[in-house]
Amino acid sequence: MAFNSLLKRADPGAASYNRPMHLRHSHRLPASFAPNPLTLALSKVRAEGKEILDLTLSNPTDCGLDYPSEPLRGALGAPEVLGYRPDNRGSAKAREAVAAWHGHSVAPEDVLLTASTSEAYTWLFKLLCDPGDEVLVPSPSYPLFEWLARLEGIAANATPSYWHERWHLDLVALEEACTPRTRALILVNPNNPTGHFLSRSEWEQVLEFCAQWKLALIVDEVFADYGLEAPEEHLPTALETLEPPCPLFVLSGLSKVAGLPQVKLGWIVARGAHAKALLEPLGFIADQFLSVSASAQSAALAALEAAPAIQAQIRRRLKSNLEELDRQLLSYPAISRLPVEGGWSVLLRRPALDSAESCALRLLEEAQVLVHPGHFFDLPGENYLVLSLLPPLGVFARGMAQALPILSLRS
Ligand SMILES: Cc1ncc(COP(=O)(O)O)c(C=O)c1O
Numbered sequence: 001m002a003f004n005s006l007l008k009r010a011d012p013g014a015a016s017y018n019r020p021m022h023l024r025h026s027h028r029l030p031a032s033f034a035p036n037p038l039t040l041a042l043s044k045v046r047a048e049g050k051e052i053l054d055l056t057l058s059n060p061t062d063c064g065l066d067y068p069s070e071p072l073r074g075a076l077g078a079p080e081v082l083g084y085r086p087d088n089r090g091s092a093k094a095r096e097a098v099a100a101w102h103g104h105s106v107a108p109e110d111v112l113l114t115a116s117t118s119e120a121y122t123w124l125f126k127l128l129c130d131p132g133d134e135v136l137v138p139s140p141s142y143p144l145f146e147w148l149a150r151l152e153g154i155a156a157n158a159t160p161s162y163w164h165e166r167w168h169l170d171l172v173a174l175e176e177a178c179t180p181r182t183r184a185l186i187l188v189n190p191n192n193p194t195g196h197f198l199s200r201s202e203w204e205q206v207l208e209f210c211a212q213w214k215l216a217l218i219v220d221e222v223f224a225d226y227g228l229e230a231p232e233e234h235l236p237t238a239l240e241t242l243e244p245p246c247p248l249f250v251l252s253g254l255s256k257v258a259g260l261p262q263v264k265l266g267w268i269v270a271r272g273a274h275a276k277a278l279l280e281p282l283g284f285i286a287d288q289f290l291s292v293s294a295s296a297q298s299a300a301l302a303a304l305e306a307a308p309a310i311q312a313q314i315r316r317r318l319k320s321n322l323e324e325l326d327r328q329l330l331s332y333p334a335i336s337r338l339p340v341e342g343g344w345s346v347l348l349r350r351p352a353l354d355s356a357e358s359c360a361l362r363l364l365e366e367a368q369v370l371v372h373p374g375h376f377f378d379l380p381g382e383n384y385l386v387l388s389l390l391p392p393l394g395v396f397a398r399g400m401a402q403a404l405p406i407l408s409l410r411s
Contacts, residue, residue: 028150037357038373041364053369053399057391058344060259064392065313067259068306075302076263081294088287089113089279090267094300098267101257101304104239110270112282113300115291117222117253117266118148121186123285124249124268125152127278128183128216135184135218136177138169140378142192142220157182158378166231166339167196171205175213184216185209189238190223190230190342193377193386197227197234197341203241211245216275218249222256223343225311228318230341239271247274254300256344258307259314265296265303314390318344321389321396328400332408344390347374350407352382359407360385367402 035043045052057063089095090113098113099106114120129135131153137145139158149156159177161167174185187206190197198206210217219238227236238250253266270276322340329335338347348371350359356373359382363369374384391399 028153030147038360038364038370041361042370045364045368050368052364053367053391053395053402055369055371055387055391055396055399055403057395058388059261060256060310060314060390061262063317063390065259065310065317067310071302072260072299072306075299076295078298081298084294086290088283088290090292091297091300094265094292094297095267097301097304098269101307102237102239102252102269104237105242106239106269106271110276110279112268112270112279112286113292113297114253114266114268114286115264115293115296116261117220117251117255118144119289119291120249120251120253120266120268121145121148121218122152123282124184124216124218125149125154126285127282129154132181134179134182135186136174136182136215137186138174138188138191140191140194140374140380141188143377145186154183156186160380161191161194161196163338166341167191167194169198169202169206171202171209174209178213178215182213182215184218186218186220187238188220188223189235190227192223192343193345193347193372194379195228195339195341195343195345195347197230197236199231199233200235201233203235203238207241207244207246214246216247216249217244218251220251222252224252225257225307226315226318226344227342228315228322229339234341239269241271244272244274246272247278248272249275254296254303257311258303259310260303263296263299263303265292265300314344317393318389320393321391322346324393324397325387325400328397328404332404335404335407340389344388346387346389347379348385348387348407349383350385354382356382356385363403363406367406369399369403371403 094113095108095111098111099108134155134157135149137156137158138161145156157177159173161169221237224237248271250269250271254263255261270279335350340346356375360371360373363371372386374386377386
Protein backbone atom coordinates (compact mmCIF):
# COMPACT_ATOMS: atom_id res chain seq x y z
CA MET A 1 0.00 0.00 0.00
CA ALA A 2 2.86 2.36 -0.76
CA PHE A 3 0.40 4.14 -3.02
CA ASN A 4 -2.13 4.89 -0.28
CA SER A 5 0.42 6.01 2.19
CA LEU A 6 2.22 8.23 -0.29
CA LEU A 7 -0.77 10.19 -1.47
CA LYS A 8 -2.76 12.99 -0.03
CA ARG A 9 -0.48 13.86 2.79
CA ALA A 10 -0.58 17.18 4.47
CA ASP A 11 -0.65 20.16 2.11
CA PRO A 12 2.84 20.30 0.59
CA GLY A 13 2.81 24.09 0.84
CA ALA A 14 2.04 24.09 4.56
CA ALA A 15 5.42 22.81 5.70
CA SER A 16 6.76 23.43 9.12
CA TYR A 17 10.49 23.07 8.70
CA ASN A 18 11.62 23.92 12.21
CA ARG A 19 13.56 20.73 12.79
CA PRO A 20 17.19 20.73 13.91
CA MET A 21 19.36 21.73 10.95
CA HIS A 22 20.96 18.33 10.47
CA LEU A 23 17.50 16.68 10.21
CA ARG A 24 16.07 19.23 7.80
CA HIS A 25 15.07 18.06 4.35
CA SER A 26 14.38 20.20 1.33
CA HIS A 27 11.08 21.93 0.64
CA ARG A 28 10.58 19.64 -2.34
CA LEU A 29 9.43 16.87 -0.01
CA PRO A 30 6.17 16.52 1.90
CA ALA A 31 6.06 18.50 5.13
CA SER A 32 4.79 15.45 6.97
CA PHE A 33 5.15 11.74 6.40
CA ALA A 34 2.21 10.91 8.64
CA PRO A 35 0.04 8.24 7.03
CA ASN A 36 -3.41 9.28 5.86
CA PRO A 37 -6.52 8.06 7.75
CA LEU A 38 -7.21 5.22 5.30
CA THR A 39 -3.66 3.86 5.63
CA LEU A 40 -3.95 4.05 9.43
CA ALA A 41 -7.27 2.23 9.39
CA LEU A 42 -5.82 -0.40 7.05
CA SER A 43 -2.91 -1.09 9.41
CA LYS A 44 -5.37 -1.45 12.28
CA VAL A 45 -7.60 -3.92 10.43
CA ARG A 46 -4.52 -5.88 9.33
CA ALA A 47 -3.19 -5.96 12.90
CA GLU A 48 -6.49 -7.48 14.01
CA GLY A 49 -5.73 -10.33 11.59
CA LYS A 50 -8.89 -9.77 9.54
CA GLU A 51 -8.98 -10.72 5.85
CA ILE A 52 -9.13 -7.66 3.63
CA LEU A 53 -10.88 -7.69 0.29
CA ASP A 54 -8.56 -5.33 -1.56
CA LEU A 55 -10.43 -3.66 -4.42
CA THR A 56 -7.52 -1.28 -4.99
CA LEU A 57 -5.19 -4.10 -6.03
CA SER A 58 -3.34 -2.95 -9.12
CA ASN A 59 -0.15 -4.99 -8.86
CA PRO A 60 -0.54 -7.46 -11.72
CA THR A 61 1.96 -9.87 -10.16
CA ASP A 62 -0.44 -10.35 -7.20
CA CYS A 63 -3.52 -11.07 -9.27
CA GLY A 64 -3.10 -14.73 -10.11
CA LEU A 65 -2.06 -14.19 -13.74
CA ASP A 66 -0.22 -16.94 -15.55
CA TYR A 67 3.17 -15.61 -16.70
CA PRO A 68 5.36 -17.54 -19.18
CA SER A 69 8.08 -17.97 -16.57
CA GLU A 70 10.64 -19.96 -18.58
CA PRO A 71 11.30 -17.44 -21.38
CA LEU A 72 11.15 -14.51 -18.96
CA ARG A 73 13.56 -16.00 -16.44
CA GLY A 74 15.83 -17.14 -19.28
CA ALA A 75 16.00 -13.62 -20.69
CA LEU A 76 16.44 -11.94 -17.28
CA GLY A 77 19.37 -14.28 -16.56
CA ALA A 78 20.87 -14.50 -20.06
CA PRO A 79 24.69 -14.81 -20.19
CA GLU A 80 24.98 -11.29 -21.64
CA VAL A 81 23.74 -9.75 -18.35
CA LEU A 82 27.13 -10.50 -16.80
CA GLY A 83 28.78 -7.94 -19.09
CA TYR A 84 28.50 -4.15 -18.73
CA ARG A 85 27.86 -2.49 -22.11
CA PRO A 86 26.42 0.92 -21.19
CA ASP A 87 24.44 2.81 -23.81
CA ASN A 88 22.77 5.98 -22.57
CA ARG A 89 19.68 5.42 -24.75
CA GLY A 90 19.46 1.73 -23.85
CA SER A 91 20.70 -1.36 -25.70
CA ALA A 92 19.98 -1.45 -29.42
CA LYS A 93 18.33 -4.87 -29.05
CA ALA A 94 15.88 -3.62 -26.42
CA ARG A 95 15.12 -0.44 -28.38
CA GLU A 96 14.49 -2.53 -31.51
CA ALA A 97 12.03 -4.65 -29.54
CA VAL A 98 10.21 -1.55 -28.25
CA ALA A 99 10.09 0.05 -31.71
CA ALA A 100 8.72 -3.15 -33.26
CA TRP A 101 6.15 -3.43 -30.46
CA HIS A 102 4.78 0.04 -31.20
CA GLY A 103 4.83 -0.09 -35.00
CA HIS A 104 3.51 3.23 -36.34
CA SER A 105 6.91 3.86 -37.95
CA VAL A 106 8.72 4.09 -34.59
CA ALA A 107 12.44 3.52 -35.23
CA PRO A 108 14.85 2.18 -32.57
CA GLU A 109 16.73 5.49 -32.68
CA ASP A 110 13.55 7.32 -31.61
CA VAL A 111 13.43 5.29 -28.37
CA LEU A 112 15.16 6.02 -25.08
CA LEU A 113 14.90 3.48 -22.26
CA THR A 114 14.27 4.34 -18.61
CA ALA A 115 13.83 2.28 -15.46
CA SER A 116 10.14 3.24 -15.29
CA THR A 117 7.60 5.65 -16.63
CA SER A 118 8.03 7.69 -13.46
CA GLU A 119 11.71 8.07 -14.27
CA ALA A 120 10.80 9.02 -17.83
CA TYR A 121 8.76 11.93 -16.45
CA THR A 122 11.60 13.16 -14.28
CA TRP A 123 14.07 13.07 -17.17
CA LEU A 124 11.65 14.95 -19.40
CA PHE A 125 11.12 17.54 -16.66
CA LYS A 126 14.90 17.99 -16.40
CA LEU A 127 15.05 18.29 -20.17
CA LEU A 128 12.25 20.78 -20.63
CA CYS A 129 12.05 22.81 -17.42
CA ASP A 130 14.17 25.09 -15.27
CA PRO A 131 13.47 25.23 -11.55
CA GLY A 132 10.29 27.24 -11.00
CA ASP A 133 8.83 26.32 -14.39
CA GLU A 134 5.45 24.67 -14.72
CA VAL A 135 3.79 21.79 -16.50
CA LEU A 136 0.05 21.39 -17.08
CA VAL A 137 -1.63 18.24 -15.89
CA PRO A 138 -5.28 17.45 -16.51
CA SER A 139 -7.14 16.47 -13.37
CA PRO A 140 -8.45 14.02 -12.20
CA SER A 141 -5.49 11.84 -12.99
CA TYR A 142 -2.59 9.80 -11.78
CA PRO A 143 -1.61 11.51 -8.50
CA LEU A 144 2.16 11.09 -8.63
CA PHE A 145 2.57 14.03 -11.01
CA GLU A 146 2.50 16.55 -8.21
CA TRP A 147 5.40 14.88 -6.42
CA LEU A 148 7.39 13.97 -9.51
CA ALA A 149 7.22 17.64 -10.49
CA ARG A 150 7.97 19.01 -7.02
CA LEU A 151 10.99 16.74 -6.69
CA GLU A 152 12.35 18.38 -9.86
CA GLY A 153 11.72 21.86 -8.44
CA ILE A 154 8.83 22.58 -10.79
CA ALA A 155 5.06 22.87 -10.38
CA ALA A 156 2.39 20.60 -11.87
CA ASN A 157 -0.66 22.78 -12.46
CA ALA A 158 -3.71 20.54 -12.31
CA THR A 159 -6.43 21.71 -14.68
CA PRO A 160 -9.86 20.11 -14.28
CA SER A 161 -11.35 17.95 -17.00
CA TYR A 162 -15.13 17.64 -16.79
CA TRP A 163 -17.71 14.90 -17.04
CA HIS A 164 -20.61 15.33 -19.43
CA GLU A 165 -21.74 11.96 -20.72
CA ARG A 166 -18.04 11.22 -20.97
CA TRP A 167 -14.88 12.94 -19.77
CA HIS A 168 -13.69 15.99 -21.70
CA LEU A 169 -10.50 18.00 -21.60
CA ASP A 170 -11.25 21.62 -20.82
CA LEU A 171 -9.18 23.38 -23.45
CA VAL A 172 -10.28 26.80 -22.20
CA ALA A 173 -9.16 25.97 -18.65
CA LEU A 174 -5.84 24.67 -20.01
CA GLU A 175 -5.32 27.90 -21.89
CA GLU A 176 -6.18 29.94 -18.80
CA ALA A 177 -3.71 27.91 -16.74
CA CYS A 178 -0.85 28.65 -19.18
CA THR A 179 1.72 31.14 -17.93
CA PRO A 180 5.01 32.34 -19.41
CA ARG A 181 6.65 29.60 -17.28
CA THR A 182 4.59 26.73 -18.68
CA ARG A 183 6.79 24.32 -20.61
CA ALA A 184 4.76 21.19 -21.26
CA LEU A 185 1.34 19.59 -21.24
CA ILE A 186 0.99 16.07 -19.86
CA LEU A 187 -1.85 13.83 -21.01
CA VAL A 188 -2.63 10.26 -20.07
CA ASN A 189 -4.32 8.29 -22.86
CA PRO A 190 -6.41 6.56 -21.62
CA ASN A 191 -6.41 8.45 -18.37
CA ASN A 192 -6.03 6.76 -15.00
CA PRO A 193 -8.44 6.31 -13.21
CA THR A 194 -11.15 7.89 -15.39
CA GLY A 195 -10.36 5.68 -18.41
CA HIS A 196 -10.86 8.68 -20.71
CA PHE A 197 -9.33 8.21 -24.16
CA LEU A 198 -8.75 11.46 -26.00
CA SER A 199 -11.16 11.94 -28.86
CA ARG A 200 -9.65 12.63 -32.26
CA SER A 201 -10.99 16.16 -32.18
CA GLU A 202 -9.51 16.77 -28.71
CA TRP A 203 -6.19 15.52 -30.07
CA GLU A 204 -6.26 17.96 -32.99
CA GLN A 205 -7.02 20.83 -30.59
CA VAL A 206 -4.29 19.74 -28.18
CA LEU A 207 -1.69 19.71 -30.96
CA GLU A 208 -2.74 23.17 -32.04
CA PHE A 209 -2.72 24.40 -28.43
CA CYS A 210 0.81 23.11 -27.79
CA ALA A 211 2.10 24.58 -31.04
CA GLN A 212 0.52 27.95 -30.26
CA TRP A 213 1.87 28.09 -26.68
CA LYS A 214 5.22 26.52 -27.64
CA LEU A 215 4.72 23.64 -25.23
CA ALA A 216 6.11 20.15 -25.40
CA LEU A 217 3.50 17.41 -25.22
CA ILE A 218 4.05 14.33 -23.04
CA VAL A 219 1.52 11.54 -23.59
CA ASP A 220 1.51 8.64 -21.14
CA GLU A 221 0.08 5.62 -22.92
CA VAL A 222 0.81 2.90 -20.38
CA PHE A 223 -2.84 1.75 -20.54
CA ALA A 224 -3.32 2.19 -24.31
CA ASP A 225 -3.64 -1.57 -24.90
CA TYR A 226 -6.55 -1.84 -22.48
CA GLY A 227 -9.43 -0.21 -24.34
CA LEU A 228 -12.76 -1.56 -23.01
CA GLU A 229 -15.74 0.67 -23.75
CA ALA A 230 -14.01 3.28 -25.87
CA PRO A 231 -16.16 5.35 -28.24
CA GLU A 232 -15.61 5.00 -31.96
CA GLU A 233 -13.80 8.33 -32.37
CA HIS A 234 -11.19 7.75 -29.66
CA LEU A 235 -7.48 8.23 -30.31
CA PRO A 236 -5.90 4.79 -29.80
CA THR A 237 -2.39 6.23 -29.71
CA ALA A 238 -0.66 9.57 -30.15
CA LEU A 239 1.82 7.72 -32.38
CA GLU A 240 -0.75 7.92 -35.18
CA THR A 241 0.58 11.45 -35.65
CA LEU A 242 3.83 11.24 -37.56
CA GLU A 243 4.87 14.89 -37.62
CA PRO A 244 3.31 16.85 -34.73
CA PRO A 245 3.74 20.64 -34.68
CA CYS A 246 5.37 20.51 -31.21
CA PRO A 247 7.84 18.18 -29.46
CA LEU A 248 5.84 15.01 -28.68
CA PHE A 249 7.08 12.36 -26.25
CA VAL A 250 5.08 9.17 -25.81
CA LEU A 251 5.68 7.16 -22.63
CA SER A 252 5.06 3.53 -21.88
CA GLY A 253 6.68 0.57 -20.16
CA LEU A 254 6.57 -3.09 -19.22
CA SER A 255 4.75 -2.30 -16.01
CA LYS A 256 1.38 -2.20 -17.77
CA VAL A 257 2.24 -3.40 -21.31
CA ALA A 258 3.40 -6.81 -20.03
CA GLY A 259 2.17 -6.67 -16.41
CA LEU A 260 5.79 -6.71 -15.23
CA PRO A 261 6.35 -3.67 -12.96
CA GLN A 262 9.19 -5.44 -11.12
CA VAL A 263 11.36 -5.68 -14.24
CA LYS A 264 11.66 -1.88 -14.18
CA LEU A 265 11.71 -1.00 -17.86
CA GLY A 266 9.99 2.04 -19.30
CA TRP A 267 10.64 4.10 -22.39
CA ILE A 268 10.21 7.41 -24.13
CA VAL A 269 9.40 7.57 -27.84
CA ALA A 270 10.37 10.87 -29.46
CA ARG A 271 7.84 11.67 -32.19
CA GLY A 272 8.49 14.16 -34.97
CA ALA A 273 11.41 16.41 -35.80
CA HIS A 274 10.92 18.73 -32.80
CA ALA A 275 11.19 15.89 -30.27
CA LYS A 276 13.98 14.08 -32.11
CA ALA A 277 16.06 17.25 -31.98
CA LEU A 278 15.92 16.95 -28.18
CA LEU A 279 17.12 13.34 -28.05
CA GLU A 280 20.76 14.30 -27.71
CA PRO A 281 20.25 16.43 -24.57
CA LEU A 282 17.86 13.79 -23.25
CA GLY A 283 20.60 11.21 -23.79
CA PHE A 284 22.95 13.46 -21.81
CA ILE A 285 20.56 13.28 -18.84
CA ALA A 286 20.24 9.50 -19.20
CA ASP A 287 24.02 9.26 -19.32
CA GLN A 288 24.27 10.69 -15.79
CA PHE A 289 22.21 7.78 -14.44
CA LEU A 290 22.49 4.77 -16.77
CA SER A 291 19.74 3.34 -14.61
CA VAL A 292 18.33 0.59 -16.80
CA SER A 293 19.76 -2.76 -15.70
CA ALA A 294 21.33 -5.27 -18.08
CA SER A 295 18.65 -7.81 -17.05
CA ALA A 296 15.78 -5.45 -17.84
CA GLN A 297 17.23 -4.67 -21.26
CA SER A 298 17.95 -8.31 -21.94
CA ALA A 299 14.33 -9.21 -21.05
CA ALA A 300 12.69 -6.54 -23.23
CA LEU A 301 12.15 -8.75 -26.26
CA ALA A 302 10.93 -11.79 -24.30
CA ALA A 303 8.61 -9.60 -22.23
CA LEU A 304 7.13 -7.94 -25.30
CA GLU A 305 6.71 -11.34 -26.97
CA ALA A 306 4.85 -12.49 -23.84
CA ALA A 307 2.79 -9.29 -23.65
CA PRO A 308 -0.13 -10.33 -25.93
CA ALA A 309 -0.85 -13.43 -23.80
CA ILE A 310 -0.54 -11.50 -20.54
CA GLN A 311 -2.69 -8.66 -21.85
CA ALA A 312 -5.35 -11.14 -22.99
CA GLN A 313 -5.61 -12.49 -19.42
CA ILE A 314 -5.78 -8.98 -18.00
CA ARG A 315 -8.47 -7.96 -20.48
CA ARG A 316 -10.53 -11.04 -19.60
CA ARG A 317 -10.17 -10.15 -15.91
CA LEU A 318 -11.23 -6.53 -16.48
CA LYS A 319 -14.30 -7.63 -18.47
CA SER A 320 -15.37 -10.33 -15.99
CA ASN A 321 -15.12 -7.96 -13.05
CA LEU A 322 -17.01 -5.26 -14.92
CA GLU A 323 -19.78 -7.74 -15.80
CA GLU A 324 -19.93 -8.85 -12.16
CA LEU A 325 -20.18 -5.25 -11.03
CA ASP A 326 -23.01 -4.57 -13.48
CA ARG A 327 -24.83 -7.70 -12.34
CA GLN A 328 -24.62 -6.69 -8.68
CA LEU A 329 -25.49 -3.05 -9.37
CA LEU A 330 -28.88 -4.13 -10.78
CA SER A 331 -30.00 -4.55 -7.15
CA TYR A 332 -28.76 -1.08 -6.11
CA PRO A 333 -30.36 1.54 -8.36
CA ALA A 334 -28.93 4.47 -6.38
CA ILE A 335 -25.38 3.37 -7.16
CA SER A 336 -23.93 3.39 -10.66
CA ARG A 337 -20.64 3.22 -12.49
CA LEU A 338 -19.13 5.34 -15.20
CA PRO A 339 -18.22 3.77 -18.55
CA VAL A 340 -14.70 2.36 -18.61
CA GLU A 341 -13.26 3.54 -21.92
CA GLY A 342 -9.90 2.01 -21.01
CA GLY A 343 -7.49 1.15 -18.22
CA TRP A 344 -7.70 -0.96 -15.10
CA SER A 345 -10.08 1.07 -12.91
CA VAL A 346 -13.77 1.82 -12.63
CA LEU A 347 -15.43 4.80 -10.96
CA LEU A 348 -18.37 3.98 -8.74
CA ARG A 349 -20.83 6.83 -8.22
CA ARG A 350 -22.90 6.96 -5.07
CA PRO A 351 -25.09 9.62 -3.46
CA ALA A 352 -22.72 11.77 -1.39
CA LEU A 353 -24.38 11.57 2.00
CA ASP A 354 -20.99 11.47 3.68
CA SER A 355 -17.50 12.25 2.41
CA ALA A 356 -15.87 9.73 0.08
CA GLU A 357 -13.14 9.29 2.68
CA SER A 358 -15.66 8.51 5.47
CA CYS A 359 -17.32 6.10 3.10
CA ALA A 360 -14.02 4.31 2.31
CA LEU A 361 -13.25 4.12 6.06
CA ARG A 362 -16.70 2.69 6.75
CA LEU A 363 -16.26 0.03 4.07
CA LEU A 364 -12.92 -0.95 5.51
CA GLU A 365 -13.99 -1.03 9.14
CA GLU A 366 -17.43 -2.59 8.68
CA ALA A 367 -16.80 -4.93 5.75
CA GLN A 368 -12.98 -5.12 5.43
CA VAL A 369 -13.33 -3.91 1.83
CA LEU A 370 -10.63 -1.54 0.63
CA VAL A 371 -11.47 1.06 -2.04
CA HIS A 372 -9.93 4.42 -2.89
CA PRO A 373 -11.95 7.58 -2.27
CA GLY A 374 -12.17 9.71 -5.38
CA HIS A 375 -10.17 12.59 -3.92
CA PHE A 376 -7.00 10.43 -4.03
CA PHE A 377 -7.14 11.14 -7.75
CA ASP A 378 -8.64 14.63 -7.43
CA LEU A 379 -12.04 13.47 -8.62
CA PRO A 380 -14.45 16.33 -7.91
CA GLY A 381 -17.06 16.09 -5.14
CA GLU A 382 -17.70 13.23 -2.75
CA ASN A 383 -19.61 10.86 -5.04
CA TYR A 384 -16.79 8.81 -6.46
CA LEU A 385 -15.07 5.70 -5.22
CA VAL A 386 -12.31 4.17 -7.36
CA LEU A 387 -12.10 0.40 -7.75
CA SER A 388 -9.46 -1.65 -9.47
CA LEU A 389 -10.80 -4.20 -11.96
CA LEU A 390 -7.70 -6.35 -11.55
CA PRO A 391 -8.43 -8.42 -8.41
CA PRO A 392 -9.29 -12.10 -8.92
CA LEU A 393 -13.00 -12.46 -9.74
CA GLY A 394 -13.81 -14.20 -6.43
CA VAL A 395 -12.26 -11.35 -4.43
CA PHE A 396 -13.92 -8.68 -6.54
CA ALA A 397 -17.35 -10.35 -6.37
CA ARG A 398 -17.16 -10.88 -2.59
CA GLY A 399 -15.85 -7.37 -2.06
CA MET A 400 -18.72 -5.82 -3.99
CA ALA A 401 -21.26 -8.11 -2.33
CA GLN A 402 -20.03 -6.88 1.07
CA ALA A 403 -19.64 -3.25 0.06
CA LEU A 404 -22.86 -2.53 -1.80
CA PRO A 405 -25.28 -3.17 1.09
CA ILE A 406 -23.22 -0.82 3.27
CA LEU A 407 -23.13 1.83 0.54
CA SER A 408 -26.87 1.49 0.07
CA LEU A 409 -27.61 1.96 3.80
CA ARG A 410 -27.08 5.65 3.35
CA SER A 411 -28.41 5.77 -0.24
C1 LIG B 1 -0.83 6.65 -15.81
C2 LIG B 1 0.35 5.95 -15.20
N1 LIG B 1 1.59 6.21 -15.67
C3 LIG B 1 2.67 5.61 -15.15
C4 LIG B 1 2.55 4.70 -14.12
C5 LIG B 1 3.78 4.10 -13.53
O1 LIG B 1 4.39 3.24 -14.39
P1 LIG B 1 5.87 2.73 -14.05
O2 LIG B 1 5.71 1.51 -13.22
O3 LIG B 1 6.42 2.45 -15.40
O4 LIG B 1 6.58 3.85 -13.37
C6 LIG B 1 1.29 4.41 -13.60
C7 LIG B 1 1.16 3.46 -12.50
O5 LIG B 1 0.08 3.13 -12.04
C8 LIG B 1 0.17 5.05 -14.14
O6 LIG B 1 -1.05 4.83 -13.67
